[in-house]
Amino acid sequence: MQVNSLGLTEAQPENNVIRIVLESLGVTLSKKARCRALQLPAWNEALGLPRPWDQQWSLRIQQILACETDLLDHEDIFDGSVVIEARTAELVEASREELQRVLDMGGAVAAVDNAYMKQRLVESHTARVREIESGERIVVGLNAYTEAEPSLLTTGDAGASILVVDDDAEREQIERLQAFRRQRNQKEVEAALANLGDVLANGGNVMPPSIRAAHAGVTTGEWADALRALFGEYRAPTGVSGGQPRAASAETLEVRERTRKLGEKLGRPLKILVGKPGLDGHSNGAEQIAVRARDVGMEVVYDGIRLTPEEIVQSARDEGVHLIGLSILSGSHGVLVMDVLRRLQEAGLDLPVVVGGIIPDADARALTEAGVRRVYTPKDFDLTRIMGEMVDVVAESHGLH
Amino acid sequence: MASTELAERLLARDRAAVPDALNLIDDRRPARRDESFALLDRLQREVGDGGALRVGVTGAPGSGKSTLLDALVRALRRRERSVGIIAVDPSSPKSGGALLGDRVRLRSAAGDPGVFVRSMAARDRLGGLADATFAGVEVLCAVFDWVFVETVGVGQSESEVAGLVDTLAFVAQPAAGDLLQFMKAGIVELPHLFVVNKTDLGPAAERTAAELQAGLRLGEAPEDGWAPVVLRASARDGGGVDAVLEAMEAHRRHLEATGGLKERRRRGRIAFVREALVRRYGSYGIQRFGGREKLDERLGAAEGSSAFRLVRDVAREIETALAEACA
Known part of the structure; x- marks a missing residue:
């Protein structure tokens, strides 16, 4: 389970730690519904890229939850809870309805093609943004309780609270790639790519030529280019033209x-x-x-x-x-x-x-x-x-x- | 840039002049309107009734029009034909704004100077075409070998787009429930070719093609002697795409051989002028001018005049009639 970082704020970023803890509880408290693996966002994702220290903090949240509480010792702590049962039933029913709607359209692939899925995502996010703008939905530090002491997590040197990527990283990566390409057997690479192209054109199984290509040192980019040459590049519907504007403010x-x-x-x-x-x-x-x-x-x-x-x-x-x-x-x-x-x-x-x-x-x-x-x-x-x-x-x- | 210079560059097929020309013809300011008029009048006279293939592509949302168009463009580029596209999207009736996202699926346009795409909002023309579309087609036809106008099929736009292209293609997706609606509305009487898209989906495509064939037999016989064709294509794997292009070319040859091309373009111009005048002066203005029959007679007699000059000339005549009515 990768917890969404949508709710994280740039304003008063220290509050994000509490949000991340709450999100992690949401997917771990119930034993029956517990996620099998958990990836938490970092407190500063709305500011920039997290540093190793920020990622460590998020990892520690899980470890504290697992090792310093008795959560893992019990059966499902929600068993017998009327409130949770009722909420679960609501979710199940709504999910079934949604699945039926998608099935009626011809399945998930059709619902991607006709933009239904993307439109629903955009619409629901539009509704969320409107609620935040109008104050109907409170986000602490963003549209309420905005008075704040300077955040001690972000003061100090400019850029000190996020990861600053070295300008040389891209150049170095390109150099490594070029070095890798130089030490390949170019004849084998060309033969593997030609073989891949033939199989693609004839509609055969792409796995054997792909494995051969990998052994020959064909890069992911070269492999994908061979596919693009035949199939073009998929462009998903943007979903933005679906929703109707609500009453304007x-x-x-x-x-x-x-x-x-x-x-x-x-x-x-x-x-x-x-x-x-x-x-x-x-x-x-x-x-x-x-x-x-x-x-x-x-x-x-x-x-x-x-x-x-x-x-x-x-x-x-x-x-x-x-x-x-x-x-x-x-x-x-x-x-x-x-x-x-x-x-x-x-x-x-x-x-x-x-x-x-x-x-x-x-x-x-x-x-x-x-x-x-x-x-x-x-x-x-x-x-x-x-x-x-x-x-x-x-x-x-x-x-x- | 002066309109004469723009016209020279367009007539020399200079792609770089196209965006400026399209901005100009969309500009409502009086001084720019005059320049725009001079440009369009000259283009229409000099380009004449030959030139680029003008093709309309229409169909319901989700039928895969843009994806098919993308496949057509790629096939045309392989034949070294240049392509200009106008993609029309509806405007929000409340805000007047519009989301124009058709480029998303027109991947072939990226980085290729032989392909040009312009999105247009339909503005206050609910279900219809943008005002600038007719003029935009003239601009693109001066520069590109093929010109496509893509619209969402929602009723009104089919008959409007039919008036400004030589060939109209309707894209249907397999098992689309809306086909029956289109047949009822008589919209199937306009297109010259029907493309059942997504044939990679299997038997549903065959059924839809058969339904269309049956529906066509019930429809009114085409007046230009062309029997509409039903084709199958898959934009996804490229199957049938060349056959679609060939059918479009065959229709163009048919129009040229029968003299239908000149007649079709003439009627398209008259429809544009009539529509522009009715919108500007309303039924009262037309009545003052002497009614529909008088207007049609006036437009029909104006051989050799560009549509843009005709709008301007007849507008003056209607205004004179209105001034007399007020006096």
Whole structure:
């Protein structure tokens, strides 16, 4: 069981330790429902990448639970609990209904293809974000009890509370890969890849040629390229166009009006590109930005995850957008954003760029200095405010302020 | 950039001029409208009735239109044909905003200068096409060998898209319950080819193809002498994709051989002009002008004029009629 880090906050990050403990109890207290393996997030995942010390802390939570309590000595401590039984029955019933719905669609593969699953994920997250914005759902330290002493876990040197990846790591990895490739028997590699290609083309069993390829030292990338050459690359539905907007708040209506007016001044409605460059698949933020931008009246091009900077710039130019919003949670914001900015400049496109993601303060300052108009991090939970600022950014970039 | 320079670059098939041209034709500011008019009027006159194949791709959500289109684009790129695509998505009637996500499945567009994709929101045209789509097709046709317009099939858009393409393809997915609805609505009378997608799903695809064949026999005979064809394809494994392209080319040859191409384009232009004028001046304006018949007569007589010039000229005439009515 990998416990979700969705509920972790950037604000008052020390509170996350308590959240992680509660989540771990949730999946361990009942013996009958106890997970077989547990992976807990680290307290600082909303700030950046965890260091070994942070990961150790999360591991210790499990060890304290296992060794310093008598949890493991008992049968299921919920046996006989009317409340837990009733909640379980509710969950079982709701799950059965959901499974039936998916079966009626033709099964899980069909429900992925027709975007049903992804749409439901996006919708439920949209509802959660709205509840946090309206205060209906309290997240301590984020939208309630926000007064705080400076966190002793994050004071000190900039970047001292997260893992800072050495700039040389990528270069070193590439060098290791190249060294590995040099010591392979190139003839064997080529023969293995040719064999894989033949089997793929004839629709045969891919396992034997794949094993042969592995023995020959064919890399994962080379192996996958052989498959891509024949099958192309799967792009999952984004799920963002499913949900219907609910009753708009006064703030939403205000931004919608400003969006409309700016569109009139610009000659056409505000059009934006929401792009997710790089390899991380954490699309929640990008999806919520895309949905809310639609709700305030923007025309939104959202191309899903794992885009290259080149694809983003091409898309921005061809689609004629007024602004690019990039979402990056992989920690590679430095390289990827700079790459997009450089390519925009080379293409002669003077487009404003805003960036959202898990971005440490020092990096945010560097991005702003490089020309990024706004940087948003998990503490910016008010999406409508972000929309208003995006309208301002476009207006500023057209000298309309 | 002046519209004359843009026109020169488009007519020289300069891809880099396409985004600017599409931004221009979408621009509602009066000064830009004039430039846009000059550009489109010239393009339509110079490109004429030959040129790019204009193909509409429509079908219900989930039928795999985009994935099939992606497979078609890859096949065309192998034949070294360039491709321009306009993908139309609905706008939210409340907020006016839109989510345009069609590029997601158009992987072939990435990094290839021979492929161009522009997403358009349908704006206030519920279930219809964006205003800029008609003009956008003219721009793309100047530059690319094949031009596709992709829309979600929800009723109105089929007949609108039929008016601005030469060939309309309807994509159906196996065992889709909506087929019957489409047949009832008479929408099956518009497409020239039907593609049953996802044939990798097996017997359901055969059944759907058979149902479509049966449904077509019940429908009205096509007026241009072309008997609609039902094809099977699998965007997933690429099966049948070449046959779809060949059918599209066959329809184009049929139109050229029978003189239907010129007639179809003429009717498409008139439909666009009529629609634009009715939307701008309403039934009252048209009535003041002398009614539908007078308008159709006026439009029918305007041989050799671009649709954009016609909108402008007849709009002035309607405004004169309205001014007289007020005086």
